[in-house]
Amino acid sequence: MDPMAEIKASFFVECGDLLESLEEGLLQLQDGDEDPDTINAVFRAVHSIKGGAGAFGLDALVHFAHRFETVLDEARSDRLEMTSDAVRLFLKAADVLSDHVAACRDDVPMDQAKSDSTIAELEALLPEGLVESTQEEDDAVDFTPASLSLDLPPLDDAGADDLTTTITFTPHATLPDSGNEPLFLFRALASLGAVTAQLDASAVPSLADLDPTQSVLRWTLTLEGNPTDAEIMEVFEFAQGLCDVSITRAGGAADAPPLPGLPAGTEDIGPSLASMDDLPDLPPLPDLPSDDELPTKAAKTPQKTETPPAQPTPKAKAPVSAPTVRVDLDRIDRLVNLVGELVINQAMLTQSLAELGVSSSAAVASGLEELQQLTRDIQDSVMSIRAQPVKPLFQRMSRIVREAAEATGKKVRLETEGENTEIDKTVIERLADPLTHMIRNAVDHGLESPEKRAEIGKSEDGNILLRATHRSGRVVIEIEDDGAGINRPKVLQIAQEKGLVPHDAALSDAEIDMLLFMPGFSTAKEVSNLSGRGVGMDVVKRAIQALGGRISIQSEPGKGSIFSISLPLTLAVLDGMIIEVCGQTLVAPLAAITETMTLSDADIQSLDKGTRVVHNRGTFVPLLDLGTEFGYRTEQTHDDEAVVLFLSSEEGEIYALLVDAILEQRQVVIKGLADTYGYVPGVAAATILGDGKIALILDPVDLIKRATAAAGLSLAG
């Protein structure tokens, strides 16, 4: 990849980080944080984005960032009051800035009108007369090595014939302290025209009296051409106060007459400045006595005590970050794959050795055990590399909440807990959409309007708590709101109207809550700007399930609701039950299995269309013959001893799977099939077992769909 393109790509990654800290800082300010470090960090974030963007010519972004930065500069210099309205505006500006970055990165159009109106609002905050003039940083490079000095004798510009300019240059002893050196000042001058230099060493004392740190040399420079005074003085801009410069202009003659006052002993250095190296070094040599006796030091040493002491870390700051490395996700995926292979290989080795009867030897057995342990540890470590804190995801939700609140006219406070909880990166990405939808739902349907809330004695601001924790080997993400809770009668009514539930069904509260997840259920009666986009909670649920997760609801009318998502810690490994069907080995996800039974043929009842059901805990449950389902056999089996797995879907639907035998329970490494085979009905993925054979991993949700479709039933009972 071309290096500039690489840097640009990494710039956008950096922008992501900067936008994150920008939002974090603004939220802290909103919470009343008064630490100057916070507002400075906010300023720097915008400043850095602007700086980088300028390098890539991203003008619209630079333009907006510049305006934003200007206002922030006023704020951090205490010239602008940080009212809550101001911070709210800053948050909005941060969103617009983020949009600009996304527009540049993804090459999508930007809502320029919104950007402009936000700029107008920002500038309205500025004190009168401060609205930015056209001080855009347009200069590509503006090297001004020295600055303009002082007493200029009145110059005579009248002579159009002037061909040479004479400059006398007397550095002060302090000149080298700013890293300036006559030599390169002359070189810089040379960019204006040919320079010849004449040294006046008349002030050099005898060697015995020579103080190397004193400046005793003086030069007369002859500059050809007719640069303006401004141009000349620009060269000396930064040496201002550290040298004396005077300019006189002479006409015509190529050689300027030597200046008066140059005694004998003047060395004519001529245009070759290389001989300057023979002169005593003006910058102090490293082994000089360094101390305060030197007059130069007294003049230039800044008061060290003025440097502000290190700021104590305020409590809100994130933990100090350890050194990090950026790694391509591809490389990690490859590593994950290889580790998966390692696990499989290790299992195969164990198996082979067992078959050879070797593993009864203590040495081999313990060696294998250690190998297994190590492999598991490596696997855990590698999977944890892909694990990332949910914080950026939660921060995105913060913006969603703001937008949703604005769109619905509600007041919402979002609190987050467990931001540093880590989840696999892919899971985080695939959680974004479902989470967004649930948050919008919470704001739209869960929370009451501020007036209503005030009426019933709640705070005007609705509260949403977004929490992530690790619980019994899984990651749990909860969205809790203190709104009205699920309106169960309404939900039941809608479900009945849509034919999702028989009219006389008696459902528990939990079952009613689950109705929300049914396909086709959406509170279409209250289509709002947000949630009424045709995306129902069933899509959310399927997305969670695709991640190997589960979703559930708890709700209390008048108090609020909690939506809980439980996710596996890693994607690549599954706890499975190894089963056998027609000599084929398959894997059923343990999480989906509620129980297993051995039934006699009598327990199985046949309905028409060849569908069969099984009696289980008071209801009839559709039975799926895996053998026929997968085409391993054409005839349904009627063994006297049927092994049946009861699988449950998230809705609590139970169905039964008829298999030949259950072999064992194991952790298996998931190998995806989608890339090679696309969608395979009833199959989620595959794995390689210890004996080297491939086993398909079942997809319970898909199987349920097929089973219930075949049986023509929607809900058991």
Place this chain on the structure above:
Amino acid sequence: MRVLAVDDSRTIRDMVRLALDSAGIETKLAEDGEQGLEALEEMGRGAPPDVIITDINMPKMDGFSFIEAVRAKDRYRGVPILVLTTESAPEMKDKARAVGATGWIVKPFDPEKLVSTLRVVSGG
């Protein structure tokens, strides 16, 4: 030539390195004033850098404090320090001058000009 460049923006550090690498200039990078001082110590065990480039707005220790700290050390008093920043306000330049900066480069910078500037101030 050896150059120490201090800037909190990774993008800018990358670009400086890119510009200087292609000119065969040895570059050491730091993220803020504190790191800059550490890097200086490391480099200084051999020979001090020929030029230092620094940003102004940085966390932990900003450019001005960094320059002050550098100038306070005798070893580095003669080392040219160039300020690389998007700002060009006169007050900023005055302040930079006051703490002992040698020159000022405005971002975004042209890589070739940066290199030629470095050569001018370092004589290398």
